[in-house]
Amino acid sequence: MKTLILMRHAKAEAWSGAMTDFHRHLTEKGKSDAKQMAEKLKNRIEEPFLIISSKAIRAKQTAEEIARTLSYPIKEIQFDEYLFEELTPKYFFKLLHDISNRYITTIVIGHNPWIS
Numbered sequence: 001m002k003t004l005i006l007m008r009h010a011k012a013e014a015w016s017g018a019m020t021d022f023h024r025h026l027t028e029k030g031k032s033d034a035k036q037m038a039e040k041l042k043n044r045i046e047e048p049f050l051i052i053s054s055k056a057i058r059a060k061q062t063a064e065e066i067a068r069t070l071s072y073p074i075k076e077i078q079f080d081e082y083l084f085e086e087l088t089p090k091y092f093f094k095l096l097h098d099i100s101n102r103y104i105t106t107i108v109i110g111h112n113p114w115i116s
Contacts, residue, residue, distance in 0.1 A: 003046065003105040004096065008115045010034040010065070012058035022084065026061045034062045038069030041107075045070065049105035052095070054083035056111065063109045083110045 011030035015021055026034070051072060053063035060079065067074050082091050087110070099106055108115075 005107045006115050007109045009059040009062040022056050024058050026058050034065035035069050038066045046104040048103055050103040051107045052078045053109040055079045055081050056084045059109050087114050
């Protein structure tokens with residue numbers, strides 16, 4: 001059976017006028033939380049698996065922490081520009097439909113409100 005894991009990015013720095021929402025980074029707590037979540041997933045993920053992430057900095061950093069902990073090649077993370085602001089249900093279902101059947105587990109890292 002296929003497994004889909006939907007994950008919101010980890011804790012990010014507060015949004016201020018000094019940066020765009022897209023460029024917000026993870027806090028140290030966010031990095032630690034992402035690693036802890038990956039540790040919890042380690043024995044539950046069936047291989048081969050795929051990581052797809054929003055291109056926003058905080059989601060990208062979350063995906064990279066997850067990948068490192070799960071020994072997944074960072075260069076194989078698929079980054080999708082539409083997972084940030086332009087996500088529609090139709091696009092999301094197409095994204096899922098287009099995932100190769102060779103993957104048993106897929107982790108999608110995105111943003112609220114759509115991820116929840």
